[in-house]
Amino acid sequence: MASPPLLLLLLLLLLLFLLLLLLPLLLQHSSVDYRPYYYNQTLDHFNYAPQSYSMFRQRYLVSQRHWGGSGSPILAYLGAEQPIDKDLRAIGFLDDNGPVLDSLSVFIELKYPHIAIGVLASSVSILYFDNITPQNGYYSVVTKDFKQVSESCYQTRKDSWTEIDKIALQLDGFSVLSKKFQTCRKLENSDELRDALDTMYSHAAQYNNPPVTMMCHAIDQHSSLEKYPHSDIIGRIAAGVVSYYGNNTCFVNQIGVPTQTSTQTSIGWRWQTCSEMVMPIEKGLNDTMFPPSPFYLKKSARDVKSVLSKFGSNIIFSNGLRDQYSSGRILKDLSPSTVAVTTHNGAVF
Template sequence: MVISPKTQALVLPWLLLWFTSFASSSSPLRLIPRLGVHGPIARNPRGKNNFFESKMDFRTYYYKQTLDHFNYQPESYAKFEQRYLVSSKYWKSANSGPIFAYLGDESSIDDDLAPDFLTVNAPRFGALLVYIEHRFYGISIPLGTREEALKNGSTRGYFNSAQALADYAQVLLKVKNDFSAQTSPIIVFGGSYGGMLAAWFRLKYPHIALGALASSAPILYFDNITPSDGYYTVVTRDFREVSESCYNTIKESWSEIDKVAAQSNGLSLLSKKFKTCKPLENASDLKDYLDSMYSVAAQYDSPPTYPVNVVCDGIDGALMGKDILGRIFSGFVAFRGNNSCYDLDEFFSSQTLDGWQWQTCSELVIPIGRGSNDTMFPAAPFDLKVYSDYCMEYYGVPPRPHWITTYYGGHHIK
């Protein structure tokens, strides 16, 4: 089920379910649906810093984590240092305070140390806060550097959700022991992919976690349980509810971009109009960025900024006489601020791109697509064969589109 971003904002406004569609016209790296935009660009499109002011309240620890929890070969016992952070600022005591555990997702744990549901509610419940970094992200990298680990087919095999859940179980038991908190109940939290992990952790380790809060967790977006165009339908609805003219301008803009790009100097014209820091190599780069911007605005459409309104006010408030792309650029500037140039690669760190590409090319096959008339975006139906062929060519292994529902359950998750 896909919940309206405005409803999601009431729970965990900083969590994002964001996908780049799987379209055969896009460049290979953009063929993979993505979850979770992280970092200051997503949280603050204009660049204002609201990074967690009390980060100093957290102490950093490292756990010597087991590489392979499920086999007993000699190499399974290799260790790597997994980072986790703990704040006892609001903790009442082991006898009366719970443990709120944030399960890291597809980025550095540093990106998640922002004001959120945990930090807001920790004082009320007297909770111990624990933030755990996901293996292969941030600095919790097994067997060398991230680049080396992801290039090695054998090493990549240890990079999956089941191993990550077992990591979290080990760390949480360690925290309970170190803080003499054997009787403290643990509630796990996460959003987007992290929300899936929270739900699955409660499913697989009910003796460790008393409960889980999984926000914007697309646990039913596998194996065709949910219509593939569901997410983009919701994003479109958010924009259309704010402004019909804004919705129409966006919908008409895609063909206009293609029309300009087809000219002999079209890419140069688009680069100048949108003030890109690097010259565009193809129209897909610009369209993917705008796709991302609209999705981010919808997913974070919460007070006080209401970014969908910001984008649409920019588009609708453009100077009289501006053409479609001029109006789109006005919305672009309203969202990002007036900069000398714009980096179209800023939404994702390389570690998120590289790591998430492997995860979605192996077990997390999320069939996100778009129909021809149901959204404000260009049609881009999900094609499992093209998807599988790309993953096979890139990694040498085919994706397993039915594994998540087999291992964790679909509608019957309990």
């Protein structure tokens, strides 16, 4: 009978042999089935300033794996609001999309119907403009997502803003909040914490990652352990933060982690929503679980629905109703060829 070390060696040799047999097959299935190309693109097609005529090399990918050849339709996929490399690692090729670029796909179909046969417009907030969608729609959906999971979780979040402000006004208030929320560095003002919580709740509602249910479970579980009912609102919120971030050593203002002010996507998003596609998102007085924050810019808006009903064709608007941007999207059929598909418990997709 072979000794244990010899058996282990034989087992390793067997695994190596099997790996060598399967390696060609693995390489075949994991090989990249698309090729990168570059196009000399004009910087800005809609601005006649001299710098707008500058050129840049726009990268795009082409896959012919499922293409039928000359005369067959071409699927144009407009990305997911981030660089191609990150797209491929996160969602693969032609597996998902982004609401901003999908909005462009709708207008491409309207402007060039002779080229675009049809459009699948997933998570497109083209109705989120003044006098079309209620300005508190975004945060109303976030609130609804949390309230549907747990009434006590919703109420805790709603009450927490006053509690945060109350502690922040104390002499050592920022130290207390920093300790409670295990911040990576001491808070300099309460807005730093409030903004982080706002982003956290919105992200959980929109992407369901981590699920809202997980955050609410942590809050409600902490509440059940309190000696006196409603005695530790901040502790409950902090428990939700821990469930959101997982096993991190610190939370909220992590050093070295990309923030809302540093990523390419966030910078581009802020520029677009303040220039090309202004979305008047506000928090009304006592109509969400967030503190009030009005939107001041007043702008007129065209009737997008009317335009789509008259000129749109072969457009599918797909939306998850748990995504807060769904409040500004097409949720009902506009015509026999411009239709809406919704998923009641779906997030952004």
